[in-house]
Amino acid sequence: MPAKKPLPAIYFAHDHMDRPEDFARDLNAGVTGKILHLVVDGWLAAPTRDLFEASYYGYEGHLERGLIAVSQALSHADNPDNRLQIVRNVDDLASAETNGKLALILGTEGGKLIKEDIALLDVFFRLGLRHIELNWAMRNQIGSSQANEDEPDQSGLTPFGRTVVQRMNELGMIVDVSHSSPAAIKEVLGLTTKPVLNSHGGSRELANKGSNQWDDQIRDMADNGGVIGVHFCSRLVLGVNDRQSEIPDLMRQIRHVMNVGGLDVVGLGPDFILGDDGRDPNYKRNTNQPQISWTVGLESSAEIANIVPALEKDGFSTTEIEMILGGNLSRLFNDVLPSGSSRSM
Template sequence: MIRPIPMLLAGLFISASCAAAPATPSDDLALQHAKALLARVPLVDGHNDLPYIIREHPKYHGDVAGYDLRQHTDGETDIARLKAGGVSAQFWSVYVDGALKSGWARTQLEQIELTKRMIARYPDSFMLATTSADIMKAKRAGKVASFLGMEGGHVIENSLGALRAYYDMGVRYMTLTHNVTLDWADAAADEHRHGGLTPFGREVVREMNRLGMLVDLAHVSTDVMQQALDVSEAPVIFSHTGARALAPIERNVPDEVLKRMPANGGVVMVYYVPEFLNKQALAWSDELKKRTPKGASPADKKAIYEAYLKEAGPLPRVTVTDVADHIEHIARIAGKDHVGIGADYCGGNDPEGLKDVSTYPVLFAELIKRGWNDADLAKLAGGNLIRAFAKAEQVAARLQKERQPSLATVELATTR
């Protein structure tokens, strides 16, 4: 039985609102307040690339036992630091490089299998999760609800049957594109060939709605964002993104899309990627990209980077305040019911103050100092994502009664 969404979160928000934040707390008081809050309410992060790091690590090459999360790892994520950060649920990105010439589906299967082995290896700390209700279940058990999120629709290889198979394996969101434009959807970072979604692309969104798989619009073109919102009957998410008004790159969400979030019910989850968080860092990164030819070898990229570093200096300073600025902008335009956290740890550099998964309380302390109350912080931490996810599950239950699995193909994109 699907419980009404307000009942799922009522206790969470009532308990969270009992302690109001001080008007001007000190840094220490704000951090203590943040840690206490995250001990009570679920913190859900929308994107962490740890499985890809384990796969590509030059020492471990996919050996989840060798890359021991019970120890302090050489990356940004391990069990002790997840607990210190108050993480209750994590969408682990099962990322496959869209630049691969072949083997997308095979590699995706391998990444799903690797991630499930990683989760199963730590039963005292991780719980494989597939439903919105699993988040609170895991928190009560003192575990991290561990979801699978596919980053890039190239892995379905134009097959709705493959999409359904991935759902059956436990995947609960799919980013429609990564950085490569597909046969059916334009990526923000690649050529825009379709003006957004093709008819088959729209059918992908409809089938994801029918399954209960969250439609993730991180990485897609603005036209895809708008058209997916036109099509989707369920809340969408942006698993890791920012506000374009503060850092003008198409990868970030423009205000005209943010304004549509209340009607859709979706959640825009803010990342910690320095290059995409302020204009100075974005300009520095853009210039480096211009100097790096497509197809450059790793050695050439390193040489270009080192030469650029000598000429231009390091990446301009990006701090926790930049992340908080993006959260506040999105909250101001879309509303505080439509913003969340998708840090993108293990995906690159991090802002000052947010060096690893132990530091989520630092961000919440910054927002406490800015006057955010506990009820709104609880929504940001996880309440908004839980609500959107539960609504997507409700939509799926209805749609599965109304229509059969779609037999549309990329060549003949009609519902049959």
């Protein structure tokens, strides 16, 4: 039997799997590292729908949940059995790879956890947060979301939101525009001094969902040196809610984003979230997505190696595969995160 080819570096731009058994699964499957979206602007695990909605439309509890989630991730990393490296600067990426640890970039899906206080952004940076996805699917104190795109008042970032982007640039934090409104994304791209991430999205031309991007938006991301993590969730791959996507559907998404934006803009944003019996029922009820599914053959990180033969079969070259799986995100991390010589705080 021919020796199995080693996998290239694999980074996920968007993932929610935060338990020790999840990290073990990632490592066993060959995942190099990921942005772990620790909390979301709506309380996904809320025990009742009412509490979820209160968090979705309000601003209570996000700071507390954020602090607890960061502390839990740091505790997991303290346990050497978990083989985790919290990424505070670019040197941590290299040392994770050398030591066979999973590189964890701590992040958040939505910025409600910093309230309207830039000092809280600095606090979270000192604790280890290196990424904020400015919005989830609703407006917040930073800016407007995809839900606001048709409103006549096409507001983008708030004045506070502009300050947040500037401070994130200064500190070395990854600005993620996934779920933000087109107006907010345009404003971020005009303001940022660093490449920007869209951690989970895809082509809206192929799948007309608000978190996907039209071709001119994909080109704007490419002009910025940014990366789009292509989503594996069926509804975003296909644009419909009642079918499960298959690997050829995902290949069409990857091919389209590359054709429009060029090779350097494509990454992986699987957004794995299911697989925890304690959490799944609340998540599905709270988000009203009882049938949500991921692409057949890529339903968890355990199956990630399946993407390599699929890309090969679709005609992607070895270099293209390396860039898509991890090379492009690695470049963005190195461009944005604090340099190794800077104070790790």
